[in-house]
Amino acid sequence: NAGVTQTPKFQVLKTGQSMTLQCAQDMNHEYMSWYRQDPGMGLRLIHYSVGAGITDQGEVPNGYNVSRSTTEDFPLRLLSAAPSQTSVYFCASKGRVRLWETQYFGPGTRLLVL
Amino acid sequence: ILNVEQSPQSLHVQEGDSTNFTCSFPSSNFYALHWYRWETAKSPEALFVMTLNGDEKKKGRISATLNTKEGYSYLYIKGSQPEDSATYLCAFKTSYDKVIFGPGTSLSVIP
Secondary structure (H helix, E strand, O other), X not given: OOOEEEEOOEXXXXXXXXXXXXXXXXXXXXXXXXXXXXXXXXXXEEEEEEEOOEEEEOOOOOOEEEOOOOOOEOOEEEOOOOHHHOEEEEEEEEOOOOOOOOOEEOOOEEEEEO | OOOOEEEOOEEEEEOOOOEEEEEEOOOOOEEEXXXXXXXXXXXXXXXXXXXXXXXXXXXXXXXXXXXXXXOEEEEEEOOOOHHHOEEEEEEXXXXXXOEEEOOOEEEEEEO
């Protein structure tokens, strides 16, 4: 199993550009989530999904869109990038059969918005 | 707004010292409390998951306790080693499946 994969690993954007961060998992996990990591702030939840076709907002959803058309994929879209979105983005997934299951994290995407 | 706090923000200890840090979380809508270890340039990795008040978990020199009534968990490291240097994150999981992370405690173990 590849686990949780994220692409790209690094991206530079200009203010106002749009892009999609890809996340995929091959563990048949129902729950997937996106976090951003900023210095001194830990991991903040952007959006999450408890299954295909279902998404919900986390702590910091503004400026980001998600969709979950398949169990495997959970892309994160930046519609109009802003410098405040410069961050490291982590995707994570977990099963839901046992609700206390821990999350598996992807390697992260470093985004720089100029 | 769900708020998960961790203290201290950072910690420097000598090799061989024992140390502990705290995670504070809301006592309502509790479902589980997770501890993760996060080394620089890597992804967070799960250490423990605790669900019941009074739970104690142990993995080698690292252990954790949970008090859901007062909303805190302690992580202990006995005889710290340089390889324990990492950021330790706690994550609070609500009964409606939302996971909120604390800001982390950065531990540096000096040889």
